[in-house]
Amino acid sequence: MSMTAEPIVEAVGLTVDFASAKGPIRAVSGVDLSLKPGETLALLGESGSGKSVSLRALMRLHPSSAKIGGSVRVDGRDVLAMSARELSAYRGKIVSMIFQDPGLAFDPVYRIGDQIAEAVMRHERVSRAEARKRALELFERVRIPSPERRLDNYPHEMSGGMRQRAMIALALACRPKVLLADEPTTALDATVQIQVLLLLRELQREFGLAIVFVTHDVGVAVEIADRIAVMYAGRIVESGPCADVIRNAAHPYTRGLLSSRSHGALGKDERLKAIPGSPPDLAAPPPGCAFGPRCESFAEVCGSAMPDNVVVSSSHIARCVRLAIRNSSQPGG
Amino acid sequence: MLLYALKRLVYVLPVAFGVSIVCFLLVHLAPGDPLTAIMPIDATAEQQAQMRAAYGFDKPLPVQYGIWLFKVLQGDLGASIASGRPVASEVGRAVGNSLILASLATLIGFGFGTFFGFVAGYFRGSPLDRLASVVSILGVSVPHYWLGMVMVIVFSALLGWLPSTGAGPGGSTAWRFDWEHLQYIILPAVTMSAIPMGIIARTVRALVADILSQDFVQALRAKGMGEWPVFKHVVRNAAPTALAVMGLQLGYLLGGSILIETVFAWPGTGFLLNTAIFQRDLPLLQGTILVLALFFVALNLIVDVLQSSLDPRIQRG
Ligand SMILES: Nc1ncnc2c1ncn2[C@@H]1O[C@H](COP(=O)(O)OP(=O)(O)OP(=O)(O)O)[C@@H](O)[C@H]1O
């Protein structure tokens, strides 16, 4: 990974609007993402902050009623301008996705091996036998025991950890350049979680994948990511190199997230809930900073306008007015 | 798979046994003496006793059942009281006719039902969905004898396109696959298909809506599958349940179409039951019900085996 490489994923001002009974909901409002080949970005945030919606927008997996705005370029191509045909050639080939619950992400009435072969045959002109052979190689690669036999399993015949390995095998079947992982370890037991994380890291190096990794868990983010982006109410409120964001968190929300887990690692279903209050209603967001109502250092300026990005240090930025005030009063600080 | 089918078959035997007991007792539970209908009004007590002995009604019930079952197993369902003909042949012909009618009706219903169901499930909330819903609700809720009469009035009486009643020219009751006979089946089959159509449309709509909302559909799109391959997955997931519902509908239509068969004078089981009831022809009633019940049991077995062969999640152990 070189610092000068062109980004493989670049989203600028990404917005996603859903229609609802209460009027349009802006689930994602102006997200910028930039990812270089081989890089891992962790997207961190509470439930409902728009992580999954952002991720799906990169593949345009939303129902057609959802409106996606801004620009998304992946591997040099404009994703939002793709036709249906181009889109389906792009999905699974350039970018693929791993889902949170591998128990639900496979078709329950097809054999796993066939589902992987199906993806291979979709994107490459190969015979069924060749596609099956590829599936077998992938199963060996993700270290599924007795892979030959497991190819003929139906999803319900596998354990959760094994299904997630199979899901990873499926995602990597056509050697994509970008992997979108939506909480791929949340549904798994702690020990299996670690195994899957290690496997992902290993495969990333081998395949040179760029990964966007969505998680609730700061520990997982630290484990896997080069950079961290913290989301709150549809916006990225802080982003930067992993170490900077963890050691030198600038946004009060990030600090809240970090302190919420400082007393031991998070268990399986534990959510980040140590910050008092709850996220805003996206149909009627508060004026100014969306985190304002829950912020312990809320000041009057916070309620007037959504703060802009403020540079904390080289590539570490945060959206907080107090940083801007501090920066202007202490130039160079 | 074959082993599973055999296992299911073994489970079915006690059910069939129970069915036979119920059918047997039917004659004895029915109010009145089964013989009064054929007994001369002025028969002496001695004559009555003779008659009773001739039909075996003087023996204890379990013995009667044993004898009856023994005969049934040999295909002897006794003789009709009204016509004196063997019940087995009457029922056999009627079941054949009903099977043809019910199968055709189920096929028509299944075809239109799945079509409307898929359209409605895929385009939920659209005008197409509402149209399909109206059609399916009408299908289940319109009284079928009424629909049958409307069909007869429109297509037979007014337009004169199709014959109104019977199963063949000249009151023929034996079915044959030629146009002469085929035109007789169209009106009753279409009328009868309204029920399975409505039910299957509603089932399929719910199935499709449920399947489309599942994560794996999004996962299919995420790996680059277009609408057509996704559709195939949806069909494959909906098939076990849809086919099971179709099988059960066929079972209901086989025995439950008394009104339609009567309106169209279709010489099937419904028609036969109707006659048997009004003539108090208990052996005929008993035989018909027994055969229908066994058909239903067999159909359930087939549906069960079919469903488990289509859905890997159903345990085949
Ligand atoms: N199809 C949809 N229609 C309407 N609203 C939606 C839709 N999908 C998501 N949303 C809304 O968008 C917001 C963000 O959801 P999203 O799934 O991205 O959250 P998340 O950050 O992934 O949370 P979690 O950690 O629980 O997965 C939520 O308020 C959700 O209700």
Ligand SMILES: [Mg+2]
């Ligand atoms: Mg999510």
